[in-house]
Amino acid sequence: MYRSSGLKKMKPSAILINAARGPVVDMDALTLALREGWIAAAALDVTDPEPIPVDHPLLSLPNCLIVPHIGSATVVARNRMATRAAENLLAGLRGEKLPYCVNPKVYE
Known part of the structure; x- marks a missing residue:
């Protein structure tokens, strides 16, 4: 799981992509990492919980892309x-x- 300690070890230019499972990434730690500039951006096809609550802070961050969990929908x-x-x-x-x-x- 990517927690604060793991996110802090990433380069500031890193872009975290999670298309696996929501619990792989600690959403609160990711929010902090994006706000503090530990990493540059994140792209999520999955969240924890799923669906992500409409008031979740990640939804308001310009450096976070969240798409519905429908990666196979072609x-x-x-x-x-x-x-x-x-x-x-x-x-x-x-x-x-x-x-x-x-x-x-x-x-x-």
Whole structure:
């Protein structure tokens, strides 16, 4: 988790990007880091809590970009997701290994 101690170690020119999980970054520490200039900016696809409260101080900072947690919401990505889900479903119904299994150890 990025807390104050970790954020202070970053370069003042650093831009923190969190597209993983909200709890990876301490939101209060990030607010302080951006206000105090410990880092230059932040870009967040996730927050903690999610959705971020409308009165959260990060929303008013000019050096913080927050986007809705919809990084996969492109036509191409959604088409691939649907196709792969269908291919997995059909393979499973045929008793075959899933072509897009995220945990292949289940076959060991």
